[in-house]
Amino acid sequence: MKFDFDAEYFNPKDVLECGQVFRFAPHKYGYVVCSADKACYVHSDGIKTVVESDYPDYFYNYFDLGRDYAAIVELAKSYDIPVLTHCAEAAKGLRLLRQDPEETIFSFIISQNNNIPRIKGIIERICASLGEKRSFCEGEYYTFPTAEKIGGMPPEFYKSLGAGYRDAYLSETGRRIAGEGIEHLKALDERQLRKALLGYKGIGPKVADCICLFGFSKAANFPVDTWIEKIYREDFGGQLKDRNRINEYFCNLFGEYAGFIQQYLFYGKRANL
DNA sequence: CTCCAGGCTTTAG
């Protein structure tokens, strides 16, 4: 099955290469994207963006296609901050994905003090080792493993896959989620969820914000990493050093939709748009 | 060789 959507506010390149997701690969005229145990093929001619999948409803929600992104871009521009106006216009095809919560938790534990190509490689090897093989688009992909699978492996296993010192975080948090599940997290509001996530081994403030934003669709979160720090200093004339304070500054400035603003800025700066 | 990457945990003050 397939469906299409206006490409102006749905550009696969912007959506996938802005750093919010790691499990995708170029394919034919677009990308194959994997989420949890499902896959889709997404491509665009610049007028219409097309999604092909056996799970159209899942990916309609995944790509957040029920939201009006013209309004989000207008909101970003309304602050009249030059760098933000420029980034929002240049990256207006970006959308915040509604990713699988468990996959997001493990993926962003891996992301800490790491670079995107290496993060993708580690996740790929974990899926190939612990996931289930599926066929799609004349090719194959692996599902993202369950918490039971992840928690069932010792730290040495993750070190052998190149995860470095994050090995024990994966093993330990995997066991915890395998035992507790994450249903109770889904009922929490923005601040409660962030605080709860900080209690997991390997999850600090920045990773918690990413999980809230990308895995639980909590739009008011504003992750502060090395790139946001650079933007803060260079484009906002900021003097603060502490990342928690910088986070407060941006959350107070941008409010309810801070997470969208963060993605325009992060992607715009990092991709040099 | 050093520096950096979507930082966190642990320890010291």
Next chain:
DNA sequence: CTAAAGCATGGA
């Protein structure tokens, strides 16, 4: 509470 050392790995 804040500050700083230590942490695996690979590419520039």
